[in-house]
Amino acid sequence: MTVHETWQQLADHALVPVVVLDDPAAALPLGQALVDGGLPVAEVTLRTPEALAGIRELAGYGGLLVGAGTVLTPQQVDLAVEAGARYVVSPGLSRAVVERCQAIGVPVLPGAVTATEVQAAVELGLEAVKFFPAATSGGPAAVSALAAPFAGMRFVPTGGIDAGNVADYLALPAVLAVGGSWMVPRAAIRAGDFARVRELTSQAVAATRGR
Ligand code: 3PG
Numbered sequence: 272m273t274v275h276e277t278w279q280q281l282a283d284h285a286l287v288p289v290v291v292l293d294d295p296a297a298a299l300p301l302g303q304a305l306v307d308g309g310l311p312v313a314e315v316t317l318r319t320p321e322a323l324a325g326i327r328e329l330a331g332y333g334g335l336l337v338g339a340g341t342v343l344t345p346q347q348v349d350l351a352v353e354a355g356a357r358y359v360v361s362p363g364l365s366r367a368v369v370e371r372c373q374a375i376g377v378p379v380l381p382g383a384v385t386a387t388e389v390q391a392a393v394e395l396g397l398e399a400v401k402f403f404p405a406a407t408s409g410g411p412a413a414v415s416a417l418a419a420p421f422a423g424m425r426f427v428p429t430g431g432i433d434a435g436n437v438a439d440y441l442a443l444p445a446v447l448a449v450g451g452s453w454m455v456p457r458a459a460i461r462a463g464d465f466a467r468v469r470e471l472t473s474q475a476v477a478a479t480r481g482r
Contacts, residue, residue: 298328308472316340330355345371406431418445
């Protein structure tokens with residue numbers, strides 16, 4: 272799959288669940304809850320020692336687009352891709368992370384919230400960035416202002432987004448998809464409450480209809 276095709280898949284789903292996994296055994300029931308909720312996408316953050324094992328489990332689960340989040344180093348790029356991640360997300364714009372992804376042909380979504388950062392992403396040949404942390408970086412108004420000079424750049428706002436404000440971001444043409452953890456609460460995953468994840472996921476998916 273090309274970079275463009277991968278981003279098109281995210282655009283088709285409009286949402287990217289950002290997952291923190293404390294137990295790889297939760298990966299499969301979580302994947303099932305996301306699929307049942309109508310959102311076969313997961314960005315598993317490398318914030319826990321269990322994340323790579325979780326990516327490995329989810330990558331083997333058919334029909335789920337699995338990415339790795341919170342990727343901070345080229346070494347983590349390799350580990351995540353070896354575990355089966357099909358795209359890489361970074362909270363900031365690291366040239367080393369981006370170049371490693373480009374060298375091995377893996378789509379990368381680095382964080383960018385200023386004109387300088389977005390311009391650096393353009394120079395690196397990227398077509399999409401993560402607008403993170405979205406809420407504290409100016410929210411939808413900032414995404415809109417930033418999109419104006421960078422025609423063609425697409426944004427994935429993430430951070431501080433929930434059911435109450437997701438529509439404000441999805442209304443912007445420059446928004447490729449919106450990321451967030453509100454449909455995959457860490458506490459619910461820890462408690463094994465996958466019915467809750469499924470319910471929140473279907474509600475979130477319903478909120479994207481008509482996009
Ligand atoms: C991320 O890593 O993308 C964020 O931590 C997700 O932000 P949220 O938990 O505020 O949705």
